[in-house]
Amino acid sequence: MNDQAKSISALDRVIHEPARLMIVSLLSGIDQADFLYLLRETGLNKGTLSSHLARLEEAGYLEITKTYRGKIPQTLLQLTASGRNAFTQYRKTLKDAFTE
Amino acid sequence: MFDQLDDYVRRPMHYENIDGIGQLGIGILWMGIAALEALETTVPEGSIWHRRGPVVICLLAFGAIVLFGMWTLKSRITFPRTGYVKYRGLSKPWVGAAIAAVIAVPMTMFTSFLSRHSSSSASLPVAVGSAGFALVYAFATRMEAAWNWVVLVVMVAGPVAISKLPIDRQWGQGPSLGFLGLTFLVSGAITLYLYLHRTRPPDEGAPE
Numbered sequence: 001m002n003d004q005a006k007s008i009s010a011l012d013r014v015i016h017e018p019a020r021l022m023i024v025s026l027l028s029g030i031d032q033a034d035f036l037y038l039l040r041e042t043g044l045n046k047g048t049l050s051s052h053l054a055r056l057e058e059a060g061y062l063e064i065t066k067t068y069r070g071k072i073p074q075t076l077l078q079l080t081a082s083g084r085n086a087f088t089q090y091r092k093t094l095k096d097a098f099t100e
Numbered sequence: 101m102f103d104q105l106d107d108y109v110r111r112p113m114h115y116e117n118i119d120g121i122g123q124l125g126i127g128i129l130w131m132g133i134a135a136l137e138a139l140e141t142t143v144p145e146g147s148i149w150h151r152r153g154p155v156v157i158c159l160l161a162f163g164a165i166v167l168f169g170m171w172t173l174k175s176r177i178t179f180p181r182t183g184y185v186k187y188r189g190l191s192k193p194w195v196g197a198a199i200a201a202v203i204a205v206p207m208t209m210f211t212s213f214l215s216r217h218s219s220s221s222a223s224l225p226v227a228v229g230s231a232g233f234a235l236v237y238a239f240a241t242r243m244e245a246a247w248n249w250v251v252l253v254v255m256v257a258g259p260v261a262i263s264k265l266p267i268d269r270q271w272g273q274g275p276s277l278g279f280l281g282l283t284f285l286v287s288g289a290i291t292l293y294l295y296l297h298r299t300r301p302p303d304e305g306a307p308e
Contacts, residue, residue: 025108030187033112036302037183041111069179072302076184091105 007097014059015090019044019052024061024079024087032078053077061086112185117240119178120291125170126236127285132162134278141274178295180302226263226276230256233280237287251287255280 015024022042027033039049056062061083065076079087116122136155143149234255241248259276 021105022108025105026111029109030112030185032186034179034184036180037112037115037185040182069175069184072180074184 004097007093011093011097012086012090014055014061015086017052019048020056021090023049023052023056024083027062027077027079028084028087032076035075035077038077056083059083059086112187114242115182115185116187117242117291118182119174119295120288121170121173121178122240123237123284123288123291124173125166125288127281127283127288128169129163129166130281130284131278132166132281133159134274134281137277138274177292181299226259226273227256229273229276230259230280233284237284241287241291247290248287251283255283258283 015021019042023038026038026041035049035053038044038053039046042049044052053062053064057064061080063078063080065078067074067076136149136158140149140155148154234252237248237252237255243249243252258279262275262279263273265275
């Protein structure tokens with residue numbers, strides 16, 4: 001296996017999935033966002049978005065907080081330190097793989 | 101692929117100006133400052149409005165009211181329609197406002213210096229000031245729509261044209277400042293109208 005293939009195989013599979021990569025990218029530059037914002041920006045449907053969020057939470061990359069805005073339920077989403085590190089590492093690995 | 105990733109990383113920053121509320125805030129703030137300048141030039145000598153303290157307190161209170169109004173509009177309109185975003189570190193909106201203030205103070209001092217020492221007319225300091233505003237506008241809107249260019253041209257040319265009008269000199273730079281504020285206000289109102297037109301009202305109580 002050459003170096004490029006090794007680099008690609010080392011990519012974090014949790015983040016590498018396109019929808020989750022989109023979610024993590026969007027959350028990486030901000031402190032937190034709500035479900036509605038991600039729904040609109042990603043173009044995913046509620047069920048699909050929820051399942052990807054659950055997968056990220058399971059990996060310890062995402063913190064999900066259920067709260068209320070007035071009487072309306074609000075789901076706040078925030079990348080954990082581990083999630084941010086994983087995304088930084090993912091970008092580095094990807095860059096290395098394509099620039100070698 | 102890297103470009104696409106960067107685009108997603110930067111997208112929340114563009115979101116801050118999606119509704120034009122920031123421009124409305126800047127517009128109202130500058131129109132208020134212009135009104136204060138006009139007030140200062142029209143009230144008699146010895147009036148409270150010629151003292152630095154009350155003017156600064158009034159400006160701070162006005163700024164706080166505008167910020168509160170902007171936050172209320174965001175909470176009532178933007179967050180329920182297209183979602184809530186909390187920024188971090190240097191990307192927080194108030195950091196942007198602080199940087200704008202840090203730039204604005206020396207620029208105002210410079211334009212005021214120019215207006216005192218410019219022998220020909222008041223056009224030069226006004227041109228410098230409006231060019232600064234145009235930069236802030238271009239940065240905030242990223243010139244995403246064609247009509248933003250029209251606003252930009254009006255923003256640069258309008259105050260200079262006003263400074264050439266035979267308006268009584270006692271108004272100082274109030275008319276130009278007011279015009280700049282009005283331009284931001286109109287641009288913010290157009291952006292807000294388009295935002296409301298393009299987005300759907302929220303489904304009250306819809307589960308997430």
